[in-house]
Amino acid sequence: MSRSRRTALGASAAALALAFGVLSALALSAPAHAAEPGKNGEGASTEESGGGDDTGIYAAAKIQYSGAVAKGGSRGNVTSADVNWTPPPCWYAPAYGAKEFKKKMSASLKEQMGTPGMGGHAGAALAEAQRHYEDGYGWTDTPGYKDYNVKKDGEGMFWAGVENPDEPDYLKRTSCTDLPFWVDNGEAPPPQYEEAITPEILAALAYQHMKLPDTKVTLAPDGRTKVNLPTWAWLDHATFDEVRATAAINVPGFNIQATTTATPKSLTLNPGTKDATTIPASGECLIVDSKIGEPYAKGKSKETPPCGIIYRRSSAGDTFPLKASLTWEISWTGTGQAGPNQMPDGTIEAVQDVTVEEVQSINR
Structure with a gap:
């Protein structure tokens, strides 16, 4: 039948x-x-x-x-x-x-x-x-x-x-x-x-x-900054290693596998308050010369960082939740497949508390 x-x-x-x-x-x-x-x-x-x-x-x-x-x-x-x-x-x-x-x-x-x-x-x-x-x-x-x-x-x-x-x-x-x-x-x-x-x-x-490294942004000043003072932000270079995950089925007569690869692409900063200016204005810091942002060094306090934030008001004894989102470019290769083949980007988010204080003036 x-x-x-x-x-x-x-x-x-x-x-x-x-x-x-x-x-x-x-x-x-x-x-x-x-x-x-x-x-x-x-x-x-x-x-x-x-x-x-x-x-x-x-x-x-x-x-x-x-x-x-x-x-x-x-x-x-x-x-x-x-x-x-x-x-x-x-x-x-x-x-x-x-x-x-x-x-x-x-x-x-x-x-x-x-x-x-x-x-x-x-x-x-x-x-x-x-x-x-x-x-x-x-x-x-x-x-x-x-x-x-x-x-x-x-x-x-x-x-x-x-x-x-x-x-x-x-x-x-x-x-x-x-x-x-x-x-x-x-x-x-x-x-x-x-x-x-x-x-x-x-x-x-x-x-x-896939398990990607947590996003931990280094800040200077770290965790406690001043109103209108540029806060520098950057990522440790070790964060930029490619990450790979493989899935496979192997039985007699049938063996296939695929490897998915994630590569860091950009960092997006959300200050946690509207009263702040991100640098660059979009809040997205791209990878330049295999790094995102630039570590702060002594003598750069008056310079504008390539990646960072300027808070315009204090956190009034509280903190602002700074959200950092690291975007990873995702691709894959597999058995019998030409590659790499693109997949949608992936993101890892982390929140860091930032205290913002008023600049103290001295009256004479």
Whole structure:
């Protein structure tokens, strides 16, 4: 029998979700633990590709993160400068060898079909799913499988939808809802699976997990300045090292990776009060000769700094929250991709408290 896979899924999505709910727990929904960031963004690789089980089949493939990434697989500290840019809510990736998939799916289907009251559309959908994997029942763009492809065990893998744990649930529910599908080793996934994992998706995930150095602006005077006195601002030269984060999937027959690179671009100062003048007027200090701003030196108190602030009124015993935003240019390279390829800039923000005092005059 042949009919549209997407039509079939749309008509019984809720019932099929019962049959395949086990996949969200057994597949790749939890990312690998991230590596400890190292000097200049070079961290030790995280090895969590998984081993086999008593069937000799590969365990579910996990994304491996390395380089300058947040600890424990958590989200990084980079905010995209493009408010419309978001990491993928889900993707399809290699999950199971044929024998392992049969074992897990057979158990899940048996459990669901044995649930009291499992009839009507739900029961029909479960029976349809069982025929799809056991009896070759397929649709126009998706062939069925005979006995879960166990005769091809080791020659490919079943791919399954993976939810991005850091993205909103409503995005996950509307994406990657197709049934697990087979891909031969060395072959690309069928073109209808637009969310199949690619180097570009891995680059976006590396971006999402990237950990950049905190932005600490050096000030002179430091933390306490005077009204109408130029406050010099600059960044330590070590801040300008490139930072790299890598995401990869490595399983037999399928190995791809992408490295996302961040390079400092400019520093933007927000004085924390309207009664201040930024230098330059835009508040954005660009990199010049591999540095942002210029360190203050004795004898320059009457000079205008290339990057800084002049406060026009005192903080009246309180402080002004100086916000410093360091913008990083983001690019990526990946398996089989010409590069570097541009991604939206990223920003790191930090707030420093500044006390501004009136200039004391002496009356004679």
